[in-house]
Amino acid sequence: MTEETLAPIPDLSEDEKIIQEFTDRKYEYGWVSDIESDKAPKGLNEDIIRFISAKKEEPEWMLAYRLKAYRYWLQMEEPEWAHVEYPRIDFQDVYYYAAPKQKPKLDSLDEVDPELLNTFKKLGIPLEEQKVLAGVAVDAVIDSVSVKTTYKEKLAEKGIIFCSFSEAIKDHPELIKKYMGAVVPHTDNYYAALNAAVFTDGSFVYIPEGVRCPMELSTYFRINEKNTGQFERTLIVAEAGSYVSYLEGCTAPMRDENQLHAAVVELITMDNAEIKYSTVQNWYPGDMETGAGGIYNFVTKRGLCKGRNSKISWTQVETGSAITWKYPSCILKGDNSEGEFYSVAVTNGRQQADTGTKMIHLGKNTRSIIISKGISAGKSNNSYRGLVKIHKDAANARNFSQCDSLLIGDRCGAHTFPYIEVGNPSGQVEHEATTSKIGEDQIFYCNQRGIDEETAIGLIVNGYAKEVLNQLPMEFAVEAQKLLSISLEGSVG
Amino acid sequence: MATMATNSIEEAFINAFRPLGLNGTRELIPTREAAEASLQNLKLPGRKTESWKYTSLRPILKREYRPISAAAISSIDAYRIPDLVSDVLVFVNGEYSKELSDISHNQDVLEISALSSLSAENKEAFQQKMGTAIGENSDIFSALNTAYAKEGTLLLVPAGKTSVAPIHLIHLTVPEATATISQSRNLFVVEKNASAQLISSHFTVGEGESLSNTVTEMLVSDNARLEVIQFQLESDQASRIDRIDIQQQRDSYCSVYTFTMSGDIVRNNIRLNLEGQHTESHLIGAYLLSDSQHVDNYTEVHHKEPNCFSNELYKGIIGDQATGVFSGKIHVYEDAQKTNAYQTNRNIVLSNSANIYTKPQLEIYADDVKCSHGATTGRLDEEAMFYLRARGIKEGDARIMLIYAFCMEVAENISIEPIKEYVSQLIQNRY
């Protein structure tokens, strides 16, 4: 009689909500919250960078780093190889700094701008007690400046540092100097260089040797200020034998102008350490018909498995943004290290996604797995682009890749561009990819059981993406399922 | 300074082709002038050219070339396929050898001729149809070919006719003290309801560096059938840039097999255009590489019409410092519903310094399709090796058995028995 556990229930009740939400076709999180902001004038030059650095009371070395990156960026060219199309970005027409006005220091949630709290409520982010109960510490970021960090003290007991990037520059300069740019140098690519020059804030996590982080660390990003580029920077360092699971979730309000987001995420694991990094991204995808107003999401995410037996695992659910250009990667340097990439990318309307991963095998006995599920609907284009490289010295490296594409409707595109480079004979690489249409017989079967077409598609797509969704922490998985269904609204008919 | 040096190397390379097209046959190709003019705008592929990402032409470009001169060969027995009854056309250093050829078998059913001996009627047909599959001068090697090629083969199978025996084209290169260039230009036309089988073999006779630049167009009409099997068996100083453009009309069938057993730098470009519904196509290849050989199979399949089936299977065995590259693009156009397109690339690596690059590329704009690609790279199955050795088979023999089994899958569907046997011998003799 114990075989019927209550485990499936949360996911069932979510389904009900999904059905309700199908009736509301508008972008759910599309409003502008009215928080007075403190921002730099539009445009980019050395003075703006000095302004940002001064505003954040940064040390001289940080400013020097920014200026070096900026000068490097000036001589770089905007990349055009991705399978996406968009008008050229005028980098002088973007605000590079905007911070919500607030009291300098906050001791409790009561002191947080009520408007801001309300914003979080609308987003459904339980910043307060629910989070405490759920055991999640939140470093909430609204337009570039970290507003409130909870649970810091509890983490501090274990020696874990979880703070905004700006604070880390002030409080832990030795760590920032040592690791910032170690995985994604400012010379890496156009957007990484831009980020290094103008990043405004982000998160820093440091897990000391042998410590298993007792809770999921989570940051919610949110683009809020009109015409504000968002240049987050995240750095996570896991010392030997440590473990951390980090959640990143994003929503953004509806806008008419395109908004640029160019984040950099760097992860480093030492011997026997593990970082699990999960993302749910549902920024505004732009108008369904015209694509106007959506976010440009050009992100550089990379992890370095520096130590032996270390592991980095990326899981992403990408449903938002007008353009996504993102390849969370792993450099498997330590022997026996392991990299994972689990991805679901949904495009609808006029969205364009070019996403995938790079697994660079340098150490011996390194292993990697890639599971990518692309779902295209409407007039969107969805591309998987990936690289599996087995270096000459990476004896006994293994990779398995599975890249599947699902097409809903006959005006969308699904593309696959994997690169496989094997330089060692003991390397075993397997790559499989399929592209197919959503099963009409499956939809009909659901229909015959009384389930309408949009719900049926939601069900089938969630089933299709299950392998990836299963990788997400429970509470994120629920949100992700909901998002998958919502983002496919209007894809039939 | 560095850039000037580069320019002069590239210019010298292009100029080396010019003398090839001078004598006699300029009027054969009506589009020579246009192709020659287009050379101004076309660039030789470099490291940053995406379609040549894994193949560097530097070693080829920096040689000093001379056009190849005529040479004599006394017998072709060593180059024929045992037990195969076929028409034979022999080209030595790019020149047609009437004495060594025998085209008696099919003379009543189809037209097969070297370009230098075309009848007036066939010449007109050739001039009319050449360039159809290849389209504009968008690639420098085919433009060079159009501008300066003077010899090659025309196959013309009239509507409703079927070849009574396969046609075997034997290309022999006798290298010289300095590096040589030769070109070949071919056009295979299979008209409605017609059918033909064609084999081409490339050999090197002797020592010396050579480069061959070949363009072949295949036009397969409604309900027609064309099977082509190529054997690339040249020396380790022989480089080759091959291009095949295929146009298939409705209900047609076309298969192209490419066996690369040796060579220096070999690039095989195959572009398949499916212009009618209900076509079936197979692009199959095997490459068995050692030393510092470099073989790059670059394929594009364009599904422009609904209800077509295409299948690609390429298998490689890479040893020593050799490099195997496979790029396969499948493009399913917006209205090409009910497309079935499959692609597989499997490689076995035998040494520590071998390199394998695989780059599938699926661009799909129709929804009711079934497309898949798979790629694997690994060593010989150790379990299987152990099993064989446990049954008393020596390590070397066991390895050959497994390699043989791995490669023969490629030849499975070849309908001509002596050719299957020939492939089997080639694989076994390779190790």
Next chain:
Amino acid sequence: MLNINNIHASIEEQQILKGLNLQINPGEVHAIMGPNGSGKSTLASVLAGREEYEVSEGEILFEGKDLLDLDPDERAGEGIFLAFQYPVEIPGVSMTNFMRTSVNSVREYRGQEALSASAFLKLMKEKKKIVDLDTTLTKRSVNEGFSGGEKKRNEIFQMAMLEPKLCILDETDSGLDIDALKIVSNAVNQLRNEHNSFLVITHYQRLLNYIVPDFVHVLFDGRIVKSGGKELALELEEKGYDWIREGATV
């Protein structure tokens, strides 16, 4: 309950049903028999609303409503249940989740409140007993990795869950061994009552030993050419379909 009047249906321009008439009243069990290609499965598909089938002529009334105006999910809501001949697999979608969505969609259509999680689980447990469905099956994805017999039992389980008015069994006996056939038939018999009706489509008489019909119809070339009581099935078994074929061509 169901009135089929002079229905003509085709698929890919091939005419399959050519003027079929059938009337089913509450509480009745009708069997449709006929040789392969006579249109049996087409009839099931047309009733359930499969899009590929085009109805060019005739009407189908279900409790007075024009069925042809309704989408497949609306028909399910009205109480039409099709037990598929080949139930499709839906990877990654758990049976529990699927059934919950289905039951509540149908309830919503009928103006009933959605079942709570615990009420739903209770219902599942109860109905699973009817077909002796292995509990582990409902934890798996819809029909994925189910044996032929398990798929058919799963169909009947869903029928029990949804409490339809008209149940169409499309060749439910195909691929079943005798034990599974008994389980399925027993389940159907348990579900029979004076308010619901059954349309049993089968090629063989065997199933009708277990699910005893009130009426047997012989479908041939898109039309019902002969109707009778349960004894007609036995007659067909004995004489084969050639007997009908000859009769039909006369």
